Amino acid sequence: MKVIIEQDDTGVSTRIMGEGVCTQAEAREAEFIHKAMVESVKVV
Incomplete structure (x- = not known):
């Protein structure tokens, strides 16, 4: 399994x-x- 996390000016995917x-x-x-991942971004 490969997990890719990307962030740009509009958010994180x-x-x-x-x-x-x-x-x-x-x-x-x-x-x-x-x-x-979604929950960890909400906490920050």
Whole structure:
């Protein structure tokens, strides 16, 4: 899994990518990472 976090003048974006078929466990992990990143930006 590859997590890319980019920031520009308008905000922050995240991209979570994997190779091949994504399992349900990987999808849950990606969702958790995304939500954690969004929450961490809100706190700052």
